[in-house]
Amino acid sequence: MILSRIVVWLARMLALLGGIVLIAVIIMTVASITGRAFVRFGLGPVPGDFELVQAGVGFAVFAFLPWCQLNRGHATVDILTVFFSRRVNHIIDLVTELLMTLAIGLIAWQLYYGMRDKLAYGETSFILQFPQWWPYAACFMASVIAAIVSVYMVAVRFNELRTGAPIAVSGQGSMH
Template identity: 30%
Template sequence: MPKKLDWIISGWALLAGILTFLIVLATTVNTAAFGADKIARMFGENVSGLSGYEDFVRLVISAAALMFFPYCQRQKGHVAVDLFAEQFSIQTQDVIESITLILTIIIALFLAYWMTLGMISAYEDFASSPILGWPNWPFYIPGVVSLLLWALVAAMQLSTKKGRQ
């Protein structure tokens, strides 16, 4: 795997981790506000939660979730059926891995294509979050990039595999 691609994938996963941290932070603050509101109501007061919390979490998680996939593929951290595959010969295991990599590339590119169409549709429809009013289409971009990176990593792994055979 080229060092630059490895660096991009690691940075992409780190950014996803930061987004996930922001989701956890917003959830913590919103939960604390809910608890504080219960106490404040006993004294005739109220504490409101974060306005647009649900919008924020929905949009950011839609971006962050797919951003881990390329890193996971690079680490070969995806689901593998090693329980029965390890009983096969090395050649059979290599064929299964090649087929899996090819299917991964096809699926990732297929999803990237449809996600791009969804992004264009969201842009043309002026789709936005109900509370915050943020446009939805920019949150598709990390997903499309993630799917393309995922396919690229799988393709690099496949080409490296072919080079060894």
């Protein structure tokens, strides 16, 4: 139970952080567009706005991934599975969790190597000149948490297959 609480807390806090970053990106975008509209009054766009949008939205995507994984928020197609037995559906759920875990692990691995390359070459953004490894590091850390949540969800799906009963992890989300 304590592991479940830790995983849910990690996923929730990361999703909240991603939401805060996304709200900041939205506010900055509105300020930049407003500044462009009122250039004649001495305002202007936010310098490097597109760089900040890229970094912020990229992080937000990875920040939401663990919460989505935890709550079974990924797209599913239930056209055929409704005709299958509960056991077959549990097997399908376990296989899809395993595949998702492999995909998230591969993404985390590639983000790590991308971050190392950006750090080694000292790449910076064009306008703001912030190191390009910073957004990679933020996305990498979020992907590591997503991988932890995904491994946990494989264990949950395995227990569902073993016991035959669905297990609610966070009390939210959909149960198929």
